[in-house]
């Protein structure tokens with residue numbers, strides 16, 4: 483289940499009801515899905531999309547999404563740092579950002595027009611929808627692993643519009659979930 487933090491208030495929210503209510507108040511949808519179809523580490527993007535075709539079709543219908551792809555990142559992914567640099571600079575999109583996390587963990591930082599920046603740590607089974615126009619950035623947790631389905635309303639796919647506000651410089655991608663706990667043992 484996702485974890486929400488408001489770093490400047492030293493506030494942390496856990497548990498489905500608290501997290502969903504907090505995010506809903508910010509216009510962000512969150513759902514938990516059951517990962518009923520295990521996928522091999524070597525599964526191709528097409529195999530991932532085929533396995534979750536019914537869910538993708540339902541989301542497309544609900545949100546007007548026209549395309550879906552798979553982002554599959556590991557510590558040894560080529561040009562990983564260059565890729566992450568694009569994600570971790572504050573930006574917005576002309577369309578919703580929809581991600582269904584299949585494996586690994588990451589953090590969305592959301593910068594609301596009023597109020598403090600908050601972080602949403604997501605992991606396997608989390609579906610999140612960040613509405614179009616929301617200022618945000620994204621980073622991976624220390625294990626540098628994520629596999630997620632992305633849905634787009636624009637057939638051109640992921641198009642960021644960078645804010646250049648500098649807000650992203652003040653926050654560390656500190657993850658608190660199971661992988662982090664395991665690393666501390």
Ligand SMILES: [Fe+2]
Nearest residue numbers: 573575579618
């Ligand atoms: Fe984005």
